[in-house]
Amino acid sequence: xxxxxxxxxxxxxxxxxxxxxxxxxxxxxxxxxxxxxxxxxxxxxxxxxxxxxxxxxxxxxxxxxxxxxxxxxxxxxxxxxxxxxxxxxxxxxxxxxxxxxxxxxxxxxxxxxxxxxxxxxxxxxxxxxxxxxxxxxxxxxxxxxxxxxxxxxxxxxxxxxxxxxxxxxxxxxxxxxxxxxxxxxxxxxxxxxxxxxxxxxxxxxxxxxxxxxxxxxxxxxxxxxxxxxxxxxxxxxxxxxxxxxxxxxxxxxxxxxxxxxxxxxxxxxxxxxxxxxxxxxxxxxxxxxxxxxxxxxxxxxxxxxxxxxxxxxxxxxxxxxxxxxxxxxxxxxxxxxxxxxxxxxxxxxxxxxxxxxxxxxxxxxxxxxxxxxxxxxxxxxxxxxxxxxxxxxxxxxxxxxxxxxxxxxxxxxxxxxxxxxxxxxxxxxxxxxxxxxxxxxxxxxxxxxxxxxxxxxxxxxxxxxxxxxxxxxxxxxxxxxxxxxxxxxxxxxxxxxxxxxxxxxxxxxxxxxxxxxxxxxxxxxxxxxxxxxxxxxxxxxxxxxxxxxxxxxxxxxxxxxxxxxxxxxxxxxxxxxxxxxxxxxxxxxxxxxxxxxxxxxxxxxxxxxxxxxxxxxxxxxxxxxxxxxxxxxxxxxxxxxxxxxxx
Amino acid sequence: xxxxxxxxxxxxxxxxxxxxxxxxxxxxxxxxxxxxxxxxxxxxxxxxxxxxxxxxxxxxxxxxxxxxxxxxxxxxxxxxxxxxxxxxxxxxxxxxxxxxxxxxxxxxxxxxxxxxxxxxxxxxxxxxxxxxxxxxxxxx
Numbered sequence: 001x002x003x004x005x006x007x008x009x010x011x012x013x014x015x016x017x018x019x020x021x022x023x024x025x026x027x028x029x030x031x032x033x034x035x036x037x038x039x040x041x042x043x044x045x046x047x048x049x050x051x052x053x054x055x056x057x058x059x060x061x062x063x064x065x066x067x068x069x070x071x072x073x074x075x076x077x078x079x080x081x082x083x084x085x086x087x088x089x090x091x092x093x094x095x096x097x098x099x100x101x102x103x104x105x106x107x108x109x110x111x112x113x114x115x116x117x118x119x120x121x122x123x124x125x126x127x128x129x130x131x132x133x134x135x136x137x138x139x140x141x142x143x144x145x146x147x148x149x150x151x152x153x154x155x156x157x158x159x160x161x162x163x164x165x166x167x168x169x170x171x172x173x174x175x176x177x178x179x180x181x182x183x184x185x186x187x188x189x190x191x192x193x194x195x196x197x198x199x200x201x202x203x204x205x206x207x208x209x210x211x212x213x214x215x216x217x218x219x220x221x222x223x224x225x226x227x228x229x230x231x232x233x234x235x236x237x238x239x240x241x242x243x244x245x246x247x248x249x250x251x252x253x254x255x256x257x258x259x260x261x262x263x264x265x266x267x268x269x270x271x272x273x274x275x276x277x278x279x280x281x282x283x284x285x286x287x288x289x290x291x292x293x294x295x296x297x298x299x300x301x302x303x304x305x306x307x308x309x310x311x312x313x314x315x316x317x318x319x320x321x322x323x324x325x326x327x328x329x330x331x332x333x334x335x336x337x338x339x340x341x342x343x344x345x346x347x348x349x350x351x352x353x354x355x356x357x358x359x360x361x362x363x364x365x366x367x368x369x370x371x372x373x374x375x376x377x378x379x380x381x382x383x384x385x386x387x388x389x390x391x392x393x394x395x396x397x398x399x400x401x402x403x404x405x406x407x408x409x410x411x412x413x414x415x416x417x418x419x420x421x422x423x424x425x426x427x428x429x430x431x432x433x434x435x436x437x438x439x440x441x442x443x444x445x446x447x448x449x450x451x452x453x454x455x456x457x458x459x460x461x462x463x464x465x466x467x468x469x470x471x472x473x474x475x476x477x478x479x480x481x482x483x484x485x486x487x488x489x490x491x492x493x494x495x496x497x498x499x500x501x502x503x504x505x506x507x508x509x510x511x512x513x514x515x516x517x518x519x520x521x522x523x524x525x526x527x528x529x530x531x532x533x534x535x536x537x538x539x540x541x542x543x544x545x546x547x548x549x550x551x552x553x554x555x556x557x558x559x560x561x562x563x564x565x566x567x568x569x570x571x572x573x574x575x576x577x578x579x580x581x582x583x584x585x586x587x588x589x590x591x592x593x594x595x596x597x598x599x600x601x602x603x604x605x606x607x608x609x610x611x612x613x614x615x616x617x618x619x620x621x622x623x624x625x626x627x628x629x630x631x632x633x634x635x636x637x638x639x640x641x642x643x644x645x646x647x
Numbered sequence: 648x649x650x651x652x653x654x655x656x657x658x659x660x661x662x663x664x665x666x667x668x669x670x671x672x673x674x675x676x677x678x679x680x681x682x683x684x685x686x687x688x689x690x691x692x693x694x695x696x697x698x699x700x701x702x703x704x705x706x707x708x709x710x711x712x713x714x715x716x717x718x719x720x721x722x723x724x725x726x727x728x729x730x731x732x733x734x735x736x737x738x739x740x741x742x743x744x745x746x747x748x749x750x751x752x753x754x755x756x757x758x759x760x761x762x763x764x765x766x767x768x769x770x771x772x773x774x775x776x777x778x779x780x781x782x783x784x785x786x787x
Contacts, residue, residue, distance in 0.1 A: 445728065447780060573754040582708060583707050583708060
């Protein structure tokens with residue numbers, strides 16, 4: 001059995017073709033002999049039934065009491081064939097068969113169990129892991145209450161276009177449910193609870209069906225636009241002996257879709273002729289190669305790059321990265337190139353909050369031309385509205401942006417005239433100047449409230465930076481609620497140094513996703529850092545235990561502002577609009593996380609984690625962080641609780 | 648936990664856009680406000696009861712949520728820096744009472760909820776905040 005499933009899910013076409021050649025894949029062409037493309041997954045089964053019993057049981061007794069080759073052993077072999085290294089588990093009776101096989105089956109390549117204390121944490125864990133490693137991991141959960149618990153995290157992964165293989169147990173046969181609880185944990189359609197946030201699902205009726213559907217699901221998950229997939233696994237199928245000789249089909253990857261050559265040429269022509277081109281990038285780069293290509297394109301055009309921060313797309317040390325003065329560039333742009341955007345509408349206009357009637361305000365030039373390259377339109381569902389407001393680009397190219405960039409770069413080079421190239425020098429000088437001024441201004445802004453108590457968010461981030469900047473570090477948590485200070489002040493240049501945010505703004509992501517990301521970084525010896533909101537942590541504090549239990553090194557620094565601060569601001573705005581009850585004693589009702597103040601250091605300590613704090617004096621931070629980093633460098637997680645300013 | 652599924656993301660997106668817009672309420676737009684003012688119905692600077700009282704008022708009315716305890720600002724999901732280089736009282740008052748300059752302007756603090764004397768105390772607090780340390784922040 002050969003797969004290329006250990007490749008990053010954002011493979012470029014060249015890598016893909018090489019690997020496809022190596023394993024002899026015939027792309028998109030089904031074999032005339034299906035058996036020839038499958039390997040036996042049932043080597044262990046053949047000898048069991050008729051051989052003499054070691055404990056003296058008769059064949060009838062053996063059949064009554066024992067199962068020698070359970071179906072779930074085969075299921076584990078299917079997972080191993082896909083190169084899945086880990087499976088995040090919150091235990092449940094409906095997949096007890098699979099669970100036992102994961103522990104005791106003989107397959108040496110079987111996935112390792114990661115124990116999670118909630119299904120939502122398990123899925124978020126897999127979410128963070130996939131964004132670091134570039135490949136999906138599996139999650140196992142109950143098909144009913146487990147799917148329901150998992151649903152918010154699945155939605156985040158769906159919005160964030162991250163592949164996860166979710167397995168949910170089910171007791172499909174009503175005649176095989178001897179206890180009431182099994183009825184409570186059974187469903188006609190268990191995946192219904194999460195279907196709106198998955199790309200594909202199935203409920204296989206046989207092991208052969210399971211093998212084919214699981215391999216199919218994996219391929220669907222890693223084909224852009226990527227996303228979570230789900231397989232309901234029947235308990236009888238897991239627990240009964242393997243019937244027949246089911247085969248595991250070979251995984252073949254789908255070529256990342258490249259943009260239409262004519263449209264790419266037209267896009268290049270628009271960009272070359274532009275006087276103020278701007279590139280806006282969101283869920284684009286899946287590898288360092290993707291970043292390097294974008295740098296090449298931006299330098300060719302001398303185009304400003306605005307990184308919306310859903311991935312690490314472009315070095316923030318590069319002078320063309322002018323994300324933090326984006327409004328002025330978008331207002332002046334004559335051509336905007338959007339790469340893997342969700343909100344195209346918002347490129348050129350904005351709405352107004354609390355406006356009656358709704359107002360749309362144009363923020364870009366009337367004659368701006370918009371080009372988009374992305375996979376968002378290739379797979380759309382109806383219920384959840386994360387597809388954003390409809391907007392028609394002038395040149396919309398439905399394709400994988402990273403796979404399309406080589407062709408776009410080539411087209412731009414062909415169209416570059418000496419006259420056009422000569423404009424790059426003065427343009428570069430201007431942009432270097434504005435980029436330098438932006439960076440200087442950000443450094444200056446960070447100094448305000450430098451000695452404040454509670455600690456300013458900028459000071460917190462700079463104290464962390466002092467401790468990690470000489471190491472191979474990676475930030476695992478979102479930064480939007482930390483005023484994006486890490487993106488403003490830290491030097492982010494490598495593709496793994498930042499992995500974006502939740503995707504769907506669903507809270508409870510930060511800690512488990514960071515622990516999952518930390519697992520991905522562990523293999524590379526990187527120092528993983530999680531700047532953790534207090535409200536977010538309390539959705540999923542059990543993830544700290546998972547980090548300790550599995551010895552996942554991760555530095556967690558609490559940004560503890562003792563509130564759901566964004567919601568506090570929302571209530572404040574509502575009260576002000578209604579001109580009543582605007583003071584803190586009112587607007588913090590239901591939004592503060594205080595009285596009592598949560599002792600996060602004690603919480604972490606209770607789960608066996610090294611911890612310190614709470615700290616509200618910035619002068620104490622350096623030494624405490626130094627000690628915490630030393631703990632993490634030694635292979636263990638650590639938590640430092642810091643009382644911080646709201647933002 | 649599951650009871651909160653679905654409510655928070657939408658709310659966050661709204662406030663996110665509002666706050667992104669807030670960032671656009673730059674000092675430039677406030678200078679425009681200042682230049683357009685001819686008179687303002689505000690308390691005079693003589694109504695002062697001290698910086699500590701001003702800070703209490705500043706916090707009591709939630710200014711720190713977006714702008715920080717020392718007016719340093721809160722980024723895209725907060726508000727702009729408003730200290731220590733504070734605007735003239737008239738411009739400051741105009742921005743608080745009738746925010747403008749952005750599609751996502753800050754909410755208006757009417758005299759009903761924040762009277763002129765309280766506003767003046769907040770102003771005095773912000774005006775009294777000293778600048779940052781001179782040393783450079785060694786970023787990147």
